[in-house]
Amino acid sequence: MADVALSSPPRAAHSRGAMAWAYVRGHVWFVIAAVVVGAYVFAAAFAPFVAPFAPTEQDMMSFMAPPAWGAHLLGTDSFGQDLLSRTIYGARYALLIGLGAVAIGAGGGLVIGLAAGLIGGRVEWALMRLVDSLLALPSLIMAIAFISILGQGVDKVVLAVGVALIGPFSRTVRGDVLQVKAQPFVEAARLMGVGTLAIVWRHIIPNVIFPLAVQATIRVSYAILVSSGLSFIGIGVTPPTPDWGLMIAEGRSFVSFAPWIAGVPGAALAVLLIALSVVGDGVREQFDPKLRKEG
Amino acid sequence: MALALARPASAQPETPSAAPAPAPLLTVARLSLSRGEKLILDEVSFTLKRGATLGLVGESGAGKSTIALALIGLLQKPQVGLEGSMALDGSANLVDATEKDWLKLRGRRVSMIFQDASSALNPCFTVGSQLMSPLRRLLGMGPKDARSRAIELLESVGLNDASSRLDAYPHQLSGGMQQRVMIAIALATNPELLLADEPTSALDVTIQAQIVRLILDETQKRGASCIFVLHDLALASQACDEIVVLYGGQVMEAGPSDVLLAEPLHPYTLGLKACVLELDTEELTPLPSGAPSFASRTPGCRFAPRCGNALPKCVDEKPPLETVRGRKLACWNPAA
Amino acid sequence: MAWFVSKKILQTLLVLLIVSIASFSLLKFAPGDPVQLMLGSEYSAEAHASLVKQLGLDRPIAEQYVRWLAGFLSGDWGTSFVSKAPIFRYAFLEALPVTLTLAASALGLAIVIGVPLGVLSATRKDTGWDAAVATLTLTGTSFPSFYLGILLIWLFGVQLGWFPTLGFVAPWDDLWGGIVHMTLPAITLSTYFLAMIVRLTRANLIEQLEQPYVAAARARGEPRWRVVWVHGLRNVMLPLVTILGLQLGALLQGAVLTETVFSLPGVGQMMTSAVLNREYGVVQAGVMMTACLFVLTNLLVDLAYPFLDPRLRPR
Numbered sequence: 001m002a003d004v005a006l007s008s009p010p011r012a013a014h015s016r017g018a019m020a021w022a023y024v025r026g027h028v029w030f031v032i033a034a035v036v037v038g039a040y041v042f043a044a045a046f047a048p049f050v051a052p053f054a055p056t057e058q059d060m061m062s063f064m065a066p067p068a069w070g071a072h073l074l075g076t077d078s079f080g081q082d083l084l085s086r087t088i089y090g091a092r093y094a095l096l097i098g099l100g101a102v103a104i105g106a107g108g109g110l111v112i113g114l115a116a117g118l119i120g121g122r123v124e125w126a127l128m129r130l131v132d133s134l135l136a137l138p139s140l141i142m143a144i145a146f147i148s149i150l151g152q153g154v155d156k157v158v159l160a161v162g163v164a165l166i167g168p169f170s171r172t173v174r175g176d177v178l179q180v181k182a183q184p185f186v187e188a189a190r191l192m193g194v195g196t197l198a199i200v201w202r203h204i205i206p207n208v209i210f211p212l213a214v215q216a217t218i219r220v221s222y223a224i225l226v227s228s229g230l231s232f233i234g235i236g237v238t239p240p241t242p243d244w245g246l247m248i249a250e251g252r253s254f255v256s257f258a259p260w261i262a263g264v265p266g267a268a269l270a271v272l273l274i275a276l277s278v279v280g281d282g283v284r285e286q287f288d289p290k291l292r293k294e295g
Numbered sequence: 296m297a298l299a300l301a302r303p304a305s306a307q308p309e310t311p312s313a314a315p316a317p318a319p320l321l322t323v324a325r326l327s328l329s330r331g332e333k334l335i336l337d338e339v340s341f342t343l344k345r346g347a348t349l350g351l352v353g354e355s356g357a358g359k360s361t362i363a364l365a366l367i368g369l370l371q372k373p374q375v376g377l378e379g380s381m382a383l384d385g386s387a388n389l390v391d392a393t394e395k396d397w398l399k400l401r402g403r404r405v406s407m408i409f410q411d412a413s414s415a416l417n418p419c420f421t422v423g424s425q426l427m428s429p430l431r432r433l434l435g436m437g438p439k440d441a442r443s444r445a446i447e448l449l450e451s452v453g454l455n456d457a458s459s460r461l462d463a464y465p466h467q468l469s470g471g472m473q474q475r476v477m478i479a480i481a482l483a484t485n486p487e488l489l490l491a492d493e494p495t496s497a498l499d500v501t502i503q504a505q506i507v508r509l510i511l512d513e514t515q516k517r518g519a520s521c522i523f524v525l526h527d528l529a530l531a532s533q534a535c536d537e538i539v540v541l542y543g544g545q546v547m548e549a550g551p552s553d554v555l556l557a558e559p560l561h562p563y564t565l566g567l568k569a570c571v572l573e574l575d576t577e578e579l580t581p582l583p584s585g586a587p588s589f590a591s592r593t594p595g596c597r598f599a600p601r602c603g604n605a606l607p608k609c610v611d612e613k614p615p616l617e618t619v620r621g622r623k624l625a626c627w628n629p630a631a
Numbered sequence: 632m633a634w635f636v637s638k639k640i641l642q643t644l645l646v647l648l649i650v651s652i653a654s655f656s657l658l659k660f661a662p663g664d665p666v667q668l669m670l671g672s673e674y675s676a677e678a679h680a681s682l683v684k685q686l687g688l689d690r691p692i693a694e695q696y697v698r699w700l701a702g703f704l705s706g707d708w709g710t711s712f713v714s715k716a717p718i719f720r721y722a723f724l725e726a727l728p729v730t731l732t733l734a735a736s737a738l739g740l741a742i743v744i745g746v747p748l749g750v751l752s753a754t755r756k757d758t759g760w761d762a763a764v765a766t767l768t769l770t771g772t773s774f775p776s777f778y779l780g781i782l783l784i785w786l787f788g789v790q791l792g793w794f795p796t797l798g799f800v801a802p803w804d805d806l807w808g809g810i811v812h813m814t815l816p817a818i819t820l821s822t823y824f825l826a827m828i829v830r831l832t833r834a835n836l837i838e839q840l841e842q843p844y845v846a847a848a849r850a851r852g853e854p855r856w857r858v859v860w861v862h863g864l865r866n867v868m869l870p871l872v873t874i875l876g877l878q879l880g881a882l883l884q885g886a887v888l889t890e891t892v893f894s895l896p897g898v899g900q901m902m903t904s905a906v907l908n909r910e911y912g913v914v915q916a917g918v919m920m921t922a923c924l925f926v927l928t929n930l931l932v933d934l935a936y937p938f939l940d941p942r943l944r945p946r
Contacts, residue, residue, distance in 0.1 A: 132642075133649035136922045138880035140887055141902070148906045148914045149660050225775055229884075232777050233891045233899065235906045245777075252781055252892065256789045263785075266778035277773035367850050394855065402852025415847040418942055419865045429851045464941040480851055 033278035040272050044091040051085035055242040064258045075260045077250065079240070083264045086242035090265055093243045094272065097158050098224035104162025105223070106216045109169020114208070116170070117177025118200060128174070134167030139226050147235050154243075157236045161227045165219060172215055173208055180207040214287045221276035228269055244269045318384055320345045320487060320520045321366075326379035326390070328361060328370070328544075335361055336544045337597070338379065340616065343488075343520050343537070345384070348511065350523045350531035350552065352567065353541035359524045360410075361544075363490045366522070367405050368397035383488065402429045406481040407490040408510070411497040412473035416465035422449075422476050423461030429483045448479040452509060471502040475509065482513055489514050492524045507534050528567045532556040540564050543597030545613075550622025560619060560629040562604045596625070604628045636934060643930045650922040651703070654915045655696050661911045669712050703919065709912040722901060722916040729799050730897035734886050736813050737820035738875075745825045746864075746871075749832025754859055756837060764829060771826025776885050780819035780892035787815060799895045820889045824875075824882065831874055835867040842866075869939045876932030879925050 024031050043050050052071075053059075059072070059080040067075040067083075074084040116127040134142070139161065146160035180186060180203065189199050230236030231245030239246060244265040251262025321343040328336040336358045343349045351359035364370050366381060368389070380388045383404060392400070409415035416425060423445060430441040442461065449457035452475040465473055474494060481489055491510055495503035507523075511534060514521045525531045531538050532552040539549040540563060548561040559565045596602070599609040606628050616625045658665065666682050667674060683689055687698055702708070708718040752764040788796035794815050802809025839845065840863050848858045887899030894900075898917050905913035937944040 129645055129649060132646045133653065133922075135880075136646050136650055136926050137918065138884035138921065138925070140884035141918060141921045144887075144902050144906060145654070145657060145914055145918050148909070148911060149657065149662065151662070221773060226884075228775065229777060229888050232888060233903045235903055248778055248781065249891075252784075255781055255785050259785050259789070262778070262781050266775070266781060270774050270778055273773045273775060274770055278769065281769075364846075369846050369849055398852065398854060401850055406852075407847070407850040409843055409847050409850075411843060414843040417844040417848065417862050417866070419868075419940065420862070425848075428853065433852050464944075466942045477847070484852075 027282065029278055030282035033275040033282070036271065036275040037279055040091045040275075041095065043088050044095050047089045047092050051082075051088040053082040053085040055086045055089040056081060056240045057085075064254065064261065066258070067260055067264075074264045075258075077247070077261045078254060078258075081240075081242075083247075083260065086247060087244070087265050087268045089242040090244045090247065090268065091272070093154065093237065093241065094224050094228065094269065097154065097161070097227045097237075098220045100158040101161035101165060101223040101227060102216050102219050104159065105165025105169050105219065106212055108163065108166035109171075109173050110208070110212060112166065112170040113173025113175075114177060114200075114205075117174040117181065118204070124174075127170070131167050131170045131174075134164075135171070137164075139164040139222075140229055143226060143230055144233075144235065147230065152235060152238050154237050154241065157227050157230055161223055161230070164226070165223060168219075169212070169215065173212060176208045176211050177204060180204050210287070214283055217283045218277075218280035221273050221280060224269075224276070225273060317345060319343055320347075320384050321381070321522075323362070323366075323381045324379055326362070326365065326377070326381055328358075328365065328378075329376040334544060336365075337613075339539075339541070339544070339546055340379075341537075341539050341546070341549055343522065345487075345520055346515070346518050347537065348514070348521045348523065348535045350525050350535035350538045351541060352525055352528050352531045352538055354526060356543070357541040358544035359541055360492050362541075363407065363492050363522065363524050366488070366490060367401055367407050368392060368394070369407075402433050402484050402486070404486055405488045405490065406484070406486040407492065408474070408477050408481045408494045410493040412477045413465065413470060413497070415477060416473060418465055420464075421461065422463050422465060422468070426461070426476065426480050426483060429480065433484050444483075445479075448483055449476070451513065452476070452479045452482075453505075454479075470498050471506065474498060474506055478506075478510060478513065482517065482519075485517055485519070487519055489519055489521045490524070491521060493526070494523075495530075496526075503530075528556070528564070540567065545597050546616055546623070546625060547598060548622060548624050548626070549616075554621045558620070560622070560624050561626050562602050562628075562630050563598050565630050596627070604630060639930055639933050643926050646926050647923065650926075651700055651919065652696065654918045654922075655699055657915055657918065658911050659692070661909075663909065665911065671712070708916050711910060711913060713908050713910060718912050718916050722898070722913060722920065726896060726898045726901040727920055728801070729895055730883070730886050730890065730899065732802065732809075732813065733816055733820060733889060733895060733897060734882050736817035737886075737889075738824060738882060740817050741821040741824035741828050744821075745828030746832050748825075749829040750836060750859060750864065752829065753833045753836035753840065761833075764833075768826040768829045771822050772830070774822065776819055776823060777888040777892050779822055780815070780889055783815050783819055784892070797894045799893075799897075816889050816893045816895060819892065820882070820885050823885060824878070827874070827878065828871070831871055832864075832867055835870050836863050839863045839866045869936070872932055872935060872939055876929045879928050883921055883924065 052073075059076060059082065061080075062072060062076050063080045064078055065072050065076045067073060072082050072084065074082075074087065076082055077086070112127055112131065116124040116131075137145075142164040143157075143160040146163060147156060150156040150160060183203075186199060186203050189203060194202075227236060228243065228245030228248075231243045232249045234249060237243040237246055239250075247265035248262045248269070251258070251260075251265070254261050319342040323342070324340045325338045326336055326340070327334065327338055339358070339362060341349065351362060353359050361370070365377060366389075370377065377390050380390055382388055383400070386400070386404075387396075389396075389400075416422070423442070426445045426448065427436075427438075427441040430436045430444055431438070434441075436444060445461055446457045449460055454460050454472060454475055460468070460472075460476075465476070468476065474497075478494075489510070494510060495506050498506060507530065510521065510523075523531060523534055525534075528538070528540075532555065535552050537550065538552045538555050540547045540555070540561065542563050547563045548555060548559065555564060556568065559568050593599075593610070595608075595610040595612055596605075596614055599605045602609065604626075608627050612627075614625045614627045616623050618624075619629070666679055666686070666688065670678055670682060687695060690698075706719045706723075708722065710716070711718050711721060714721065748764060752761045755761050784796040787793045795812055796815065798812060800808040800812045802813065836859070840859065845858055845862060848862050849855065853862070883898075886897065887902070889895070890897040890899040891903065898920060902914055902917040905911075905917070
């Protein structure tokens, strides 16, 4: 896999450390973005220790305080809640919702894609028309429709966004299955009398899972964008959950005199999305199935 | 105005012997091209008379297509790493030409036929628009004149039903027809020099000869000179008056094609001839894969590592290009 | 050709059929009893039974679907029980034009700016300019549009006071007012597409400029600008239009978010308040309109292929 790397590190690297350094130098932005994402994960995991306040703790002495050196570094919102703390806790929700939705989307896509690609015939045709219909609706609109049935809440958002992501995942899984099925080694295994289930388990699934994981990495940022969008338009997560989309929506009303209320969580969201997409691009560049084929 | 640049096709009287030999149309002297560590052309020199046909012959990587691209100013980074001189009759040294200078030459005095006509024609434009573009922009013809001239041109390159072909897209024509269209485009403005870069290598064997014949006939009719880039020595000797044999960006041997084919002196030319005549590649051991490319700088003859006649000197010192028995030869230890 | 067209149209109709079944079942799956919701305070067992009969809710489900579909196609989309107005008028005649205006202005802006930027960075490949554009496009494709909208409101609306920050003025009523009110929303929504168009144009044009026909065009004396802007760009149209068609969903979804930022009374606002009011008929209308728009545009893109690339035309 290492020989797939597009920009090969300088050959002078001898020791492990030197090689690592050469890699870092060749992929500066990727490394920076990965560190940023790592910081978000850390903040999310250890939010109670990192954040100075509880996310819903109201400071009755300071409403809409601007960012300043003191108790509330990044200011407070209209309820007197500490923005820094809420933003740190928000990372928790963003990452959980993003990962959860992608897990549902990838899982559903795997099932539909495998079924379509392996069974073939009418089942495949019917499933793919179903996927076409799933793809006919933008994820956000579909999620809105699901939310209208399911109701609001973190779990509902995960489910709604997850289901909305099944379409694209199914399509790639099916494509990969068809491609692997056509490979000579599958034919060879079949000729040697290996059973269908064994072929699926040993040859097809491993070859499908990997590109699926790469695609899932790329989709996490999209899932976060859609879910925070849902909260932003007011039908996703409910207050007082410290969700960035919700916080930005709240801050929108005060943008003329307290721009930090929307500014702080918005910056956190934007930085995370940019970092995730740099990481996603890097991962895709390294492991793109198209590049892999030739390697 | 633009027409004045081109020579009238028929008014080319053979001057009596008393007159001094006419200046050659093209003079290339010690032309080198380096790209970083690589030396792609190494002091290539040759001349081309008006109305004559010259063949650049060698394997892929010998630098023959590079020379053609240099002669029309289409190297990737035109000015970088190009040294020496190349000049059309009356022009300044084209090695120093800017893009602006080239715009006055391309299509007007020099034009080019490419290897694979199917990719050298823009798939999104009709044959007619690509053929009429030089007529309209370089010769200043109106739309009607350009169209009737274009029909004449297509007929002259042997395309029947020419007027309906004008409105066809390239993919609607066969490979041979596409190459005929390319020839028509290249000749549309009556250039003095036509560069033909392996014009038949993408075509069926059966029509290769027709296309070469067509290029020769049409350039002769116009009194233009032609440079063929070929890898086939036999084809080159039939089509060309003169042949330049290249290897690794160096001229190995150059001279009249009958002389070269009858009595090749350079071991490489001999190998090429043997290769052609007997389909026997034993004399020319194939390059081991992954071997240092042609272009890495070596002090001696590029062909030395593959040469059966090589002396120790061949690796260390480059043989000069000298006149030997009616041709130019660069070899320390010629065959025969 | 006829075969290709009819196959595409049939496929499109099939997808729309499935979508219509899905959005019909939206009403059936929706929690709560719509009849009860419609009756509100006038609820009684008799009124309930008679309304069920009147609405045909006692019929077999397939019949209900066919009736619903027939009603939908004839413009009978039901009545909003919040505003008591026909949903068709509200959704199709009032909300949809707002969303389409926003989407079209954003897309137009993105194309007009994005294509030239893409061409310039393709011809200046590997320069500082190219690197700067690449950084901007990366940021542009991943920046959340609704946050960008708020930043623009803060900068151009609050700090500089150049543009109004809320509301919609129909450009067909008041052209200047419409343009002024649409400027910030259009910029907000266009950013993602602008970045994507730059990326696509750059990548595809670089590929095209390496094609032999480019060298051939230059060899016959075409100036470099013409080779790039005419020969190269013409060949970039096909991939560009294809991706834009596929990204229409992203455009509509971005429009929903942008409408909320700038309080534009479009489909997004309509669906949001419908979800909050549990007006499933309106959600349904939004779903159907979006799906039709997406699927029909992609049908148009498919049908446009032969015009974009002569090689795809029948011989």
